[in-house]
Amino acid sequence: MSLTEVKPGSWIVQMNYRNRSVFFALLFVALGAHMASKDYSVMVWSFFALQFLVYPHVLYWRAKRASDAGRTELNHMLLDTLMLGVWAAVLEFPLWITFILVVASTINLAMFRGLKGVLIALAVMATGVSMVVATTGLHVSLHTSGPVTAFNIACIFLYLMVVASGAHTRTLKLQETRVRLRSSEQALQSANLILKQQLDEIHALQIRLREQANRDALTGLYNRRYLDSTMARELARCQRDGQALSLILMDIDHFKQINDTYGHQAGDEVLKHLAMMLQTRATDIACRYGGEEFLLLLPGMQQVVAQERAELYRKTFEKTVITFGDFRIQVTLSVGIATYPGHGVTSDALFRSADQALYRAKSGGRNRVMVAQ
Numbered sequence: 072m073s074l075t076e077v078k079p080g081s082w083i084v085q086m087n088y089r090n091r092s093v094f095f096a097l098l099f100v101a102l103g104a105h106m107a108s109k110d111y112s113v114m115v116w117s118f119f120a121l122q123f124l125v126y127p128h129v130l131y132w133r134a135k136r137a138s139d140a141g142r143t144e145l146n147h148m149l150l151d152t153l154m155l156g157v158w159a160a161v162l163e164f165p166l167w168i169t170f171i172l173v174v175a176s177t178i179n180l181a182m183f184r185g186l187k188g189v190l191i192a193l194a195v196m197a198t199g200v201s202m203v204v205a206t207t208g209l210h211v212s213l214h215t216s217g218p219v220t221a222f223n224i225a226c227i228f229l230y231l232m233v234v235a236s237g238a239h240t241r242t243l244k245l246q247e248t249r250v251r252l253r254s255s256e257q258a259l260q261s262a263n264l265i266l267k268q269q270l271d272e273i274h275a276l277q278i279r280l281r282e283q284a285n286r287d288a289l290t291g292l293y294n295r296r297y298l299d300s301t302m303a304r305e306l307a308r309c310q311r312d313g314q315a316l317s318l319i320l321m322d323i324d325h326f327k328q329i330n331d332t333y334g335h336q337a338g339d340e341v342l343k344h345l346a347m348m349l350q351t352r353a354t355d356i357a358c359r360y361g362g363e364e365f366l367l368l369l370p371g372m373q374q375v376v377a378q379e380r381a382e383l384y385r386k387t388f389e390k391t392v393i394t395f396g397d398f399r400i401q402v403t404l405s406v407g408i409a410t411y412p413g414h415g416v417t418s419d420a421l422f423r424s425a426d427q428a429l430y431r432a433k434s435g436g437r438n439r440v441m442v443a444q
């Protein structure tokens with residue numbers, strides 16, 4: 072049977088069945104020995120046999136079918152106590168027999184209800200006694216013979232052993248369960264830790280992938296895809312804050328010749344150098360716009376400042392000597408500038424203006440900065 076199939080409280084049913092059937096069988100012999108010396112009718116003997124030999128099995132059968140086994144067993148223990156009170160009174164309170172009946176009943180209830188259980192046991196037993204006394208009157212005969220007394224002592228001793236060994240077994244099982252639970256808890260904790268690490272890795276990977284999707288593989292600058300999504304947002308922000316926004320569009324002059332003269336890899340090296348130069352300020356959004364075309368998006372920057380920056384880039388790049396193997400390569404930049412709101416109030420209009428300025432820079436002889444008209 073799996074753990075989920077075990078009915079709640081079923082261990083109580085099993086334990087009580089063992090305790091009750093053993094104790095009642097012992098009582099059958101102990102009380103029977105006492106009754107044999109008296110003159111009881113066949114009816115009393117029949118009830119006696121039913122009570123001590125059949126009754127424990129009927130209760131077990133009933134408890135097994137109960138939906139709430141724990142509560143049912145508690146009620147059964149109250150019934151045990153009531154019946155033992157009845158038998159103590161029927162037998163006219165023989166001292167030793169009454170003693171073991173009281174001790175066993177109170178122990179049983181004390182195990183489940185603590186000290187309150189002792190009081191309940193005494194009250195229920197008194198009820199059983201009162202029922203008999205109310206029916207037949209009070210008859211007291213305290214004496215039990217020597218063998219019956221000895222057997223009674225042995226009976227309570229045996230019963231206490233059975234209860235104690237049951238409690239011991241239960242404690243061991245509880246300890247085992249606790250150890251098992253602790254190790255499952257530890258396994259769960261380490262599984263959780265691994266899961267958390269994996270989630271963190273996935274999260275970092277997602278960030279990296281998102282970042283890579285927005286970057287140009289050769290230069291590491293933002294790509295056109297990123298620019299398209301950012302441009303509108305930055306423009307809206309500048310419009311809201313009443314700020315300027317400048318675009319610097321640059322194109323390497325005669326780049327085809329670089330490729331043709333020094334090879335494609337040398338061309339790549341030139342592109343990387345330019346990208347490095349553009350990546351100096353964290354607030355700028357530097358993109359590789361096309362093959363050898365680059366764009367700087369400068370939120371909050373006035374046209375005059377953008378022009379100074381573009382001039383600085385142009386001069387710096389002109390003086391830069393790029394070494395590639397034995398080659399020493401020097402190239403120039405043509406630049407077009409457009410600034411919001413003077414040269415356009417939409418992304419398209421601004422791009423167009425910057426592109427026209429760049430075209431003028433190219434057609435005007437290259438290696439120069441032109442501002443949109």
Ligand SMILES: Nc1nc2c(ncn2[C@@H]2O[C@H](COP(=O)(O)OP(=O)(O)OP(=O)(O)O)[C@@H](O)[C@H]2O)c(=O)[nH]1
Nearest residue numbers: 322323324325326327328330335336338339362363
């Ligand atoms: N090495 C390299 N070359 C590239 C890359 N992407 C584009 N190109 C080359 O860039 C060159 C661009 O040439 P053009 O459009 O004719 O322009 P240009 O030679 O720079 O001439 P102007 O712009 O008029 O000064 C082409 O030869 C492309 O093959 C790249 O990633 N690496």
